[in-house]
Amino acid sequence: MPELKITIGGRDFEVACQEGEEHFLRSASQMLDNEAQVLIGSIGRIPEARMLLMSGLMLADKTAGLEDSLRAAEARAQAAEAALEEARANPAVVEVAVIPPHVNDTMAELAARAEAIAQKLDEID
Template sequence: MPDLMLEIGGRVFEVACEPGQEQSLHRAARMLDVEANRVNDAVGRSTEKRTLLLAGLMLADTTTALEDRLAATEDRLRHAEERVRIAEAKSAMLAANALKMETEATHRMSSTDIDRLRKDHEAAVSTLTRVLSEVNAVADGVSQDD
């Protein structure tokens, strides 16, 4: 089990970790060190326990805020995906109805009616394209937040 020396808040700590976890532990220690230094800068040198407690609370607060943002983004993405499914279903239904009407009654249907159905279909496809663009924008925002 590797032993690591980590400096946090101007103090050195020896910790053990599982093999392969060294990089992750160093990253976590750097984050805690940044917060510990902020605590020390804000309130002056404190006891080790108090400095680490306050730094941990600050990190926990940041983590909670990020978790809330992630949950809100996931909700927005779920709603956008649902809108895409609805738009796809409407588009498919309109296309099927238009095709059925066109093949069954072309000779009875006026060209105006056929044009109207085509325009309805094109409007549905346009709505679907717009909603898909919104979903992609939300997904890009999630990727950028990471």
């Protein structure tokens, strides 16, 4: 079982972990150290037990906030998935305007007339 030396709040600790878990322990200890540094910066030197307790509580508070955010995001994702399933089950009817063929013919005739007038004007200039 590997033993690691970690530093939290300027104090060194020897801790053991499972083989292959060293990276996770270092990451967790860095998070705890970050919180401890905030405490030390605002309060100053405090007893080791109090520093660890307060740092752990600060991390727990952040974790609770993240869990609340995650639950809210999961609820939004579930609502979006339900809306998507509803849309798939009951596709909306979209009405597309159809232009009658005689309107297309009239527009083509007007365009041809406009081009003929433009051509005559070019000849005059």
